[in-house]
Structure formats: structure tokens, C-alpha cells
Amino acid sequence: MNKQCLECSKEVIGRIDKKFCNDYCRNAYNNKVNPDSKNLIRNINNRLRKNYRVLDSYKLTDGKTKTTRTRLLDKGFDFDYVTNLYTTKKGTTYYFLYDLGYLPLDNDFYMIVKRE
Numbered sequence: 001m002n003k004q005c006l007e008c009s010k011e012v013i014g015r016i017d018k019k020f021c022n023d024y025c026r027n028a029y030n031n032k033v034n035p036d037s038k039n040l041i042r043n044i045n046n047r048l049r050k051n052y053r054v055l056d057s058y059k060l061t062d063g064k065t066k067t068t069r070t071r072l073l074d075k076g077f078d079f080d081y082v083t084n085l086y087t088t089k090k091g092t093t094y095y096f097l098y099d100l101g102y103l104p105l106d107n108d109f110y111m112i113v114k115r116e
Contacts, residue, residue: 047081048097055100058112069108086115 003012007025012018020026031038054077058065072079079095086094086101094101094113103111 044081047078048083051077051081052097052100055097055102055112060112060114063116064111064113066105066109066111069110072102072110 003018004010005012005021005025006019007029008021010021012021020029054072054075057075058067081097082095083098084096086096088094092103094103096115099115101113101115103113105111
């Protein structure tokens with residue numbers, strides 16, 4: 001009983017559960033299956049990843065540090081992309097990218113924090 005590659009229909013040699021003859025066929029097949037949403041999701045994830053790297057580039061003292069809006073923008077930070085918001089009982093809103101977040105302060109300063 002010979003199995004055929006789901007992408008190119010060549011004979012698949014190897015494990016019993018193997019579906020593709022090589023990585024190229026596996027990638028090509030999966031890109032065809034979900035073409036519409038992949039680019040949107042990929043672009044958003046790339047922006048979130050970039051924002052996270054920018055916040056992570058700051059050395060935190062006691063789990064926080066300060067910087068300016070200009071410095072964040074110079075590093076490529078995009079304020080439109082965050083993963084969640086946290087509002088304190090006092091009404092202060094922190095903007096988070098996974099476990100790293102920032103709090104807008106006066107005069108275009110931002111406090112970067114890490115959630116434990």
C-alpha cells in the first residue's frame with residue numbers, strides 16, 4: 001500500500017503517518033489550505049513581536065523603567081498593537097504585550113513594567 005504526497009502525488013517513503021514527500025510540499029499544501037487569513041495574522045503577529053522586542057530591550061530596575069515616546073518610536077514601536085489592557089482600581093490603564101507593558105505618564109514619558 002503506497003501513500004501519495006497530498007501536494008504533488010509522488011510516493012511518500014518513510015513513517016506510516018507521513019503525508020508529504022518533503023518540507024516544500026508540506027509548506028505549499030498548508031499555504032494553499034489557509035491563504036486568506038494567513039497574511040493578516042502574520043502581519044499582526046510580526047507587529048506584536050516587534051513591539052515586544054522594543055519593550056524587552058529596556059533594562060528594568062525592580063520590574064520597571066522610564067523612557068520617552070520618541071525613543072520608543074525611534075526603535076519602531078507601534079502604539080496601535082497591544083495584547084491586553086489592565087485598568088487599576090484608581091482608573092490607571094496599562095497597555096500590555098504579553099508580560100511587558102507600558103503606562104503613559106506626563107510630558108510624553110512612559111513607564112515600562114513587567115508583570116510577574
